[in-house]
Amino acid sequence: MSNNNSNGGGFDLFGLNALGRTGEKIADAGIEGVKTFLSLTCKPLLDELGFMLGDKFRSWRLNNVIKILEKAQGKLTWDTENEKLTIDTNVAFQIIENASIVSNDTLQDMWAGLFASSINRYEEDENIFFIDILKRLTSSQVKLISYLCENTKKSINIGNLDKAKEEGVVSLTYLKLQYAELCSVMASSSRLKVDSEFDTLVNFGLIERPNPGSFGPSILQQVKSSGALVRPTLIALRLYVKCRGSKCTPFEYFESDVIEYYQELVGNNFSASNSNLLSFIYERSKRGEFYKEEIELDNALILKNDDWNVLAIGVLNERLRDYLIYRFLGGINKTYDVRFKAGNSFASFNYKQGLKKYTISDIEE
Numbered sequence: 001m002s003n004n005n006s007n008g009g010g011f012d013l014f015g016l017n018a019l020g021r022t023g024e025k026i027a028d029a030g031i032e033g034v035k036t037f038l039s040l041t042c043k044p045l046l047d048e049l050g051f052m053l054g055d056k057f058r059s060w061r062l063n064n065v066i067k068i069l070e071k072a073q074g075k076l077t078w079d080t081e082n083e084k085l086t087i088d089t090n091v092a093f094q095i096i097e098n099a100s101i102v103s104n105d106t107l108q109d110m111w112a113g114l115f116a117s118s119i120n121r122y123e124e125d126e127n128i129f130f131i132d133i134l135k136r137l138t139s140s141q142v143k144l145i146s147y148l149c150e151n152t153k154k155s156i157n158i159g160n161l162d163k164a165k166e167e168g169v170v171s172l173t174y175l176k177l178q179y180a181e182l183c184s185v186m187a188s189s190s191r192l193k194v195d196s197e198f199d200t201l202v203n204f205g206l207i208e209r210p211n212p213g214s215f216g217p218s219i220l221q222q223v224k225s226s227g228a229l230v231r232p233t234l235i236a237l238r239l240y241v242k243c244r245g246s247k248c249t250p251f252e253y254f255e256s257d258v259i260e261y262y263q264e265l266v267g268n269n270f271s272a273s274n275s276n277l278l279s280f281i282y283e284r285s286k287r288g289e290f291y292k293e294e295i296e297l298d299n300a301l302i303l304k305n306d307d308w309n310v311l312a313i314g315v316l317n318e319r320l321r322d323y324l325i326y327r328f329l330g331g332i333n334k335t336y337d338v339r340f341k342a343g344n345s346f347a348s349f350n351y352k353q354g355l356k357k358y359t360i361s362d363i364e365e
Contacts, residue, residue: 062100064100064101064108065096067108068111069112069115071112071113072115074112075112075113075244075245076116085119086120087115088118090128091131092118094131095115095118095127098111099111104139106143107137110137111134111243113243113244114127114134117241117242117243117246120247130238130239130243133204133239134239134243138197140187140193140194141186144182144185144186145207145232148231149240152173152175152232154170154171154172154173154254154258154261155258156171156258156278157171158278159282159285164251165251167251169234169251170251172232173231174210174229175229175231176228177227182194186198199218199220202219207219208231208232209228234250237250238250241253258278262277263277267333269333284325284326285325287326288322288323289326290322291319291322291323291326292323294319295327297324297336299336300336300337300338300345301349302340303338303340306342308340313354313355317355324351332351335349337349
């Protein structure tokens, strides 16, 4: 008795032939869905995917690729029909080569975002660097990086706003991370898995702590004992932004977070709108810098120029406000004693209320 089927092929014990044909139909339909997208951005990749249709053993990889390309198309902010767009062929092929073996939704989203952020009006290969990082990460590690990038507070050197915008970087505050929180974010109950994957992120230079060169317990040991201050590095932050499908710099992407940080810092002391807040603080800070040789802040506001004794209260108030923004924006809600260099305190100063001169009874108390 022959083991051959009616088509002359070998006996299909596991039904792989039917599965392959089904996969081909699904993949064929998927190719149609992304054909226009690829024809506008990377024709060589479209040709390559066409070849993959003929290989049933790779059809499962092709289905992964199609899912990722569909997600990438959804993340694009470009008008693909009216703008001439392209992606560096080397970048495109490396992303697809690595992403085609990924079926996890979290990782597929990251690869899709990286593909989308690689598309531009001109070819550039910057994202090659981020491909090499992403291909080494697990879904749990990606979840932790995303959590830290989304939940750490962002600020800038407000006294140099133009440079911050030009360089596109933000400063991140540290976030105190407890071990139970770490396991929850990484969606794992395996301590061995969490420990090894967390340590790997530190070794990859994607997570850091204050004073990283100091001796003492490791970050993981601190997290396990009483919690540790951690934050993502700039590389991790850039990876996150790119894998969201954005071509923005970290400053551009997180500008609303930066504004929120300064809103919390200054409270209701400023009347500037959200859109003008950073510019308002920057301009007042530059004015305050002008008085750095005239005023000193050391628990009290010390006036070093005796000629200021004849200034009108309104003028002195504005100078003190500008200086405080420049020197210690975080202390804007505090009240300070005010005195001349060689004299006693003669008033208190609060940013919102201004100067309040002491009476004789105040001084005696």
